[in-house]
Amino acid sequence: MKFTDxxxxxxxxxxxxxxxxxRDVGTAPGSFSVYAPAQPxxxxxxxxxxxxxxxxxxxxxxxxxxxxITHFAGEEARGPRFTLHEEDxxxxxxxxxxxxxxxxxxxxxRVGRTGPWRVEFSAGGRPLTGNxxxxxxxxxxxxxxxxxxxxxxxxxxxxxYGLGERFGPLVKNGQSVDIWNADGxxxxxxxxxxxxxxxxxxxxxxxVNHPGHVSYExxxxxxxxxxxxxxxxxxxxxxxxxxxxxxxxxxxxALTGRPARLPAWSFGLWLSTSFTTSYDEETVTSxxxxxxxxxxxxxxxxxxxxxxxxxxxxxxxxxxxxFPDPRxxxxxxxxxxxxxxxxxxxxxxxxxxLFAEGKARGFLLKRANGDVWQxxxxxxxxxxxxxxxxxxxxWYTGKLGALLDMGVDCFxxxxxxxxxxxxxxxxxxxxxxxxxxxxxxxxEAVFELLRKRRGEGEAVLFARSATAGTQAFPVHWGGxxxxxxxAMAESLRGGLSLGMSGFGYWSHDIGGFEGTxxxxxFKRWIAFGLLSSHSRLHGSGSYRVPWLFDEEAVEVxxxxxxLKARLMPYLQAAAREAYGxxxxxxxxxxxxxxxxxxxxxxxxxxxxxxDLLVAPVFSADGxxxxxxxxxxxxxxxxxxxxxxxxxxxERHGFSSVPLLARPGSxxxxxxxxxxxxxxxxxxxxxxxxxxxDGARVVTEVPTGETxxxxxxxxxxxxxxxxxxxxxxxxxxxxxxxxGSVEGGTVIGHEQGLLVETRGDAVTVRGAGE
Numbered sequence: 205m206k207f208t209d210x211x212x213x214x215x216x217x218x219x220x221x222x223x224x225x226x227r228d229v230g231t232a233p234g235s236f237s238v239y240a241p242a243q244p245x246x247x248x249x250x251x252x253x254x255x256x257x258x259x260x261x262x263x264x265x266x267x268x269x270x271x272x273i274t275h276f277a278g279e280e281a282r283g284p285r286f287t288l289h290e291e292d293x294x295x296x297x298x299x300x301x302x303x304x305x306x307x308x309x310x311x312x313x314r315v316g317r318t319g320p321w322r323v324e325f326s327a328g329g330r331p332l333t334g335n336x337x338x339x340x341x342x343x344x345x346x347x348x349x350x351x352x353x354x355x356x357x358x359x360x361x362x363x364x365y366g367l368g369e370r371f372g373p374l375v376k377n378g379q380s381v382d383i384w385n386a387d388g389x390x391x392x393x394x395x396x397x398x399x400x401x402x403x404x405x406x407x408x409x410x411x412v413n414h415p416g417h418v419s420y421e422x423x424x425x426x427x428x429x430x431x432x433x434x435x436x437x438x439x440x441x442x443x444x445x446x447x448x449x450x451x452x453x454x455x456x457x458a459l460t461g462r463p464a465r466l467p468a469w470s471f472g473l474w475l476s477t478s479f480t481t482s483y484d485e486e487t488v489t490s491x492x493x494x495x496x497x498x499x500x501x502x503x504x505x506x507x508x509x510x511x512x513x514x515x516x517x518x519x520x521x522x523x524x525x526x527f528p529d530p531r532x533x534x535x536x537x538x539x540x541x542x543x544x545x546x547x548x549x550x551x552x553x554x555x556x557x558l559f560a561e562g563k564a565r566g567f568l569l570k571r572a573n574g575d576v577w578q579x580x581x582x583x584x585x586x587x588x589x590x591x592x593x594x595x596x597x598x599w600y601t602g603k604l605g606a607l608l609d610m611g612v613d614c615f616x617x618x619x620x621x622x623x624x625x626x627x628x629x630x631x632x633x634x635x636x637x638x639x640x641x642x643x644x645x646x647x648e649a650v651f652e653l654l655r656k657r658r659g660e661g662e663a664v665l666f667a668r669s670a671t672a673g674t675q676a677f678p679v680h681w682g683g684x685x686x687x688x689x690x691a692m693a694e695s696l697r698g699g700l701s702l703g704m705s706g707f708g709y710w711s712h713d714i715g716g717f718e719g720t721x722x723x724x725x726f727k728r729w730i731a732f733g734l735l736s737s738h739s740r741l742h743g744s745g746s747y748r749v750p751w752l753f754d755e756e757a758v759e760v761x762x763x764x765x766x767l768k769a770r771l772m773p774y775l776q777a778a779a780r781e782a783y784g785x786x787x788x789x790x791x792x793x794x795x796x797x798x799x800x801x802x803x804x805x806x807x808x809x810x811x812x813x814x815d816l817l818v819a820p821v822f823s824a825d826g827x828x829x830x831x832x833x834x835x836x837x838x839x840x841x842x843x844x845x846x847x848x849x850x851x852x853x854e855r856h857g858f859s860s861v862p863l864l865a866r867p868g869s870x871x872x873x874x875x876x877x878x879x880x881x882x883x884x885x886x887x888x889x890x891x892x893x894x895x896x897d898g899a900r901v902v903t904e905v906p907t908g909e910t911x912x913x914x915x916x917x918x919x920x921x922x923x924x925x926x927x928x929x930x931x932x933x934x935x936x937x938x939x940x941x942x943g944s945v946e947g948g949t950v951i952g953h954e955q956g957l958l959v960e961t962r963g964d965a966v967t968v969r970g971a972g973e
Contacts, residue, residue: 205419205433206380207343207353208426217346220353222338223257226317229304234295235262236304238315242342255342259315263293266309267445267455269325270413272438273352275342279437282634284415284592284641286672288459311445325408327445332408333357339429352439355429362406363804364422364430365449365792368399369670369682369702369710371694374792374807376402376422383418385621385640385669389718390685390694396621397670397680398640399705401456402430403444405798409452411460413440415644415671416637435636449704449795450787456706457786461676463708464651465661465783468881469543470614470679471775472503473734473765474666475749476742479508479717484526485533491749492540498751498758501765501878505537506545506616506666506742517583518548519556520603534611541879544612545666548604549619550646554578554585558603562587567596569627577627588623591645592638593630601653608657615654620646620669643669651677666711666740675707675786679738687716687743689822692729696820697807699736700792708782710790711738720746723753724824724858727760731861732820734764735812737775737782737789760858766877773872773884773905778813789813797833806831809862815869816840819862826856835867838893843938843955845894865893870901870916885912889934889958892916895923905930923971927964935959935966943970 209215223240230237237260243250260272295308304315311332316322324334339355358364364376371390372379381393388394400418403409412418414434421431432441442459446452457463475491477483488505495502513523522530537544552559552568562568568587569577576587590596604615623642625635633641647667654663667680674680682698685691699710714733715721720743721729730750733739741748750757768775781787788795791811793803809819809830817837819830832848839846840863846852854862865871875887885907895901895918904911912930916923921943925935935948938956945968948961959966 205351206421206425207341207351207433219344221255221257221342223259223321223340224337225321226304226315227256229299229317231297231299234293234297235260236297236299236306237261238304240321257340257342259340261304261306261313261315263295263306263308264288264290264442265455265459266293267311268293268442268459269306269308269311269313270440270442271313272440273340273354274438275350275352276437282637283631284633284637286413286415286460288413289461290459309445311443313443325443327407327447330407332406332445333443335429343433349435350437351433351435352437353431353433354439354441355426355431356410358423358428358430359406362404363794364402364404365794366399366402366409366701366705367420368395368705369397369680369698369707370395371698373805374697374700375805376420378424379422380424381420381422383420383640385623385643385671387619387621390683390691390698395698396668396683397674397702397705397707399670399672400432401460401672401705403449403452403456403704405449405794405804407445407447409444409446409456411442411444411456411672413442414637415641416634416639448798453704453706453786453788453795457675460706461673462786463675463678463783464655464663466664466678466709466779467662468772468776469503470664470738471772471779472739472769472880473501474504474506474545474738474740474742475502476506476740477508477510478743478745478747480510480745481747483510485529488533488537491747492537492542494749494751496540498762500750500758500762501769502542503880504543504545504614506547506740508547508616508742511546515553515555515584517553517556518551519558520548520607531610538611543614545614545616546607546612547616547618548650549617550589550591550600551583551586551619552589553583554587559585559587562589562596562599565595565599566630567593567599569624569629571626572628577624581622582619588627590630591642591649592633596630597649601649604650604653605657608653613658614664614666615650616666617647617650618668640671643671644674647674647677670707672706678707678709679711680707680709681738681740682710682712684717684744685713687719687721687725689725689728691716692725692732692820693808693822696732696810699790700807700810703788703790704792704795706786708779708786708788709737710788711736711740713740713742715741715743715748717742717744719744721753723757726750726753727757727858728821728824730757730760731764734768735818735820735861735863739768756858763859769877769880770873772880772882773874773888774813774816776884776906777904781813793831793833800833802831803833815866815871817862817864817866821856821861826858827853828856828862829853830862832864836894837864837867838938839863840865840891845939865891867894868896868899868901869893870895870903870914872903872905872914883907885930885933887932887934888912888930889936890914890916890925891936891938892923893938921971922967922969924967925965930964932960932962934961935968937968937971940968940971943968
């Protein structure tokens with residue numbers, strides 16, 4: 205929210221007070237508080253008026269410092285609150301006549317006690333950010349509303365990222381961002397997944413611990429500062445030290461929650477009925493048969509909205525006209541090796557038989573006068589389930605449990621953004637704070653049911669709404685995009701932004717949602733979709749089976765589904781980083797290359813895991829320009845080297861996309877190409893790309909509960925791989941066609957030297973690249 209009129213003046217009706225000096229300091233173990241009047245104290249008469257701002261500094265874990273700014277402390281503490289996973293930080297406090305200092309790990313905050321107001325955050329003696337006079341403010345507006353505003357310094361070469369899944373420019377500098385969930389599509393400034401957390405390439409990130417509306421002005425109202433404000437009498441935020449973007453994400457997700465581990469089958473291709481299309485069991489069977497007849501691997505079939513009767517969303521009952529034998533149909537689909545997903549949302553239409561039941565039992569959100577809150581948007585007379593009521597939660601998930609008993613495997617938990625604020629919650633939660641947080645409770649309820657019924661590592665959602673912490677309940681997809689190249693690009697920006705907000709997995713609708721893509725767009729989007737963490741064919745008013753576009757679309761889909769299945773050993777390792785460290789599988793270039801100034805604004809390419817560069821093609825003719833960081837990279841499909849440290853221009857056919865392996869990487873390719881859930885270590889092929897002399901790369905490939913471990917080293921012209929826990933495996937050296945081999949059999953290969961072995965070691969001499 206903007207409060208100023210230019211540099212010197214406030215907007216009409218706005219009054220602001222700022223800490224002017226530190227009058228007193230109070231200490232407690234691992235924390236301190238400063239009491240800062242809004243005017244210099246020259247004599248005792250100045251002590252008779254306020255405000256006095258209290259700023260408390262503490263640490264919930266090493267390298268993270270929390271700041272709480274309070275005006276009136278008598279404000280009632282209202283829920284909900286984000287769940288934070290705190291640990292002993294071992295913070296040290298030092299107070300002298302010159303300053304109060306708190307140090308947590310390598311991160312310190314210093315509040316000066318002499319001279320003008322000044323707060324500094326630093327690490328290892330290097331300044332990170334801070335603020336000075338008129339940065340921290342207590343604000344009152346002409347409408348009698350009260351806000352706390354904070355501003356942090358932003359360097360001339362510093363960039364801000366994150367704040368949820370935002371579809372505008374990846375770099376947030378110059379933008380105004382409201383953390384307020386909305387169903388606005390991907391072509392607007394609104395977002396389905398708003399997260400009050402940003403990270404920078406300056407060594408730190410900031411998380412505002414407020415689940416409701418947080419307003420950001422990122423180098424916009426004050427162009428040298430990042431500003432954030434909330435309505436109320438207090439504001440709490442955490443400064444999170446890196447120094448790298450990866451380190452910031454590790455600490456942020458350690459604080460707010462890590463993504464869950466997902467089943468291998470979820471990484472395969474999902475096919476949907478689409479939204480408003482006409483379909484029944486015969487339609488579904490024709491799609492599944494058509495995929496099988498064309499050799500197109502399919503892992504999940506999804507039933508969208510009209511698996512239920514019109515106007516009955518949600519009653520969780522199959523439309524008897526379209527699906528007269530749902531249990532038998534599900535058994536037939538599962539017999540073909542498919543998992544089944546069905547669409548749900550947290551709303552109960554008036555015609556649903558659950559409406560009367562929910563009303564009678566008090567499970568629906570109410571207005572202040574006790575009436576059920578209703579409106580006609582989306583479904584006539586719909587009401588909203590109150591997930592703050594444990595009984596309502598059990599009631600709702602009990603309906604889903606009956607579907608699991610029938611043979612459903614997972615749910616697309618759609619909607620959850622348009623949550624009203626003129627309501628009363630069962631637990632007394634503040635409706636403004638619940639607007640965004642509702643998405644957390646909704647998806648948590650569904651995910652925990654799946655985890656309980658299907659087991660750890662088997663639960664998976666396809667969710668649209670989210671806020672901070674909801675990364676624990678994956679997967680999330682990007683919402684309603686138009687069927688255009690521009691929307692394809694905005695979808696990628698949203699996914700990369702979400703990944704920089706703590707979310708490990710992400711998907712999108714291949715071909716876009718609104719409208720019907722032309723064949724060229726559909727084929728380009730296929731490559732992007734299958735080189736994403738999760739891959740789904742879905743649309744609005746038209747089917748998304750490839751043969752309805754052209755025969756080449758079938759070939760393109762087959763090629764990239766096969767490629768993704770073979771990449772599963774590598775993708776599983778990237779997934780381990782997601783649930784183990786909080787790192788996104790799809791990473792903006794700045795996450796992997798924070799020291800390269802050329803990558804700060806790159807938003808049309810990304811790293812899939814740490815070692816694969818993907819540059820989707822956003823044109824029908826296949827012309828593309830993309831940036832390659834320093835070193836000799838390798839085109840994965842062809843084995844051709846690509847010199848880095850420059851922009852590259854290429855033209856690609858529909859079956860091709862820039863997919864480059866990082867110099868010095870060893871990428872495991874599986875032996876199976878028609879499904880994602882297989883023994884990834886059996887018959888695995890290690891592709892070793894441009895290993896530098898002295899390299900030592902450890903590659904782990906999961907084998908059920910254990911892993912096969914391969915250690916690849918290079919000493920001059922000798923490359924050696926040792927294996928533990930592996931059966932049959934291969935080594936491919938792209939660009940190397942000759943050399944003496946010990947421990948395996950050489951097999952001819954167009955890309956380079958391919959060696960097959962069942963032993964525990966392979967040595968290639970004369971393998972200089």
